[in-house]
Amino acid sequence: MFWRHLVRLSRERQVTIFLSTHFMNKAERCGRISLMHRGRVLAVGAPDELRRRQKAATLEDAFILYLEQAEARLRTLEPSLHIEAIKDRHGEDRRRPRFQRNKKELDQDSEGLIQEV
16 A cells, blocks of 8 residues: 555656665665665666666665675775874874875765766
């Protein structure tokens, strides 16, 4: 009944419906989906189109392939060594290595990892 109501709203009243689910069999009922991981868009399109692009038998298989591709691209972003100045508990200046990249660098380097929606 729930799905019938959503389909009726979408088709008869031209209502756009945003649905969030981790069940691929539910996502397959949608006309257009966005596969996401950790808040990042991996791919956008019709379920059949996303399967076809990955030559996958199922939407779950396609999701795994998109995820593996994104993870492989992220691994190419080697962290840089930064030396940051900090104050220790006595208020004295200290330096320590920091292996994380700053947000600006990550945003610039990861621009190609996210598909345009």
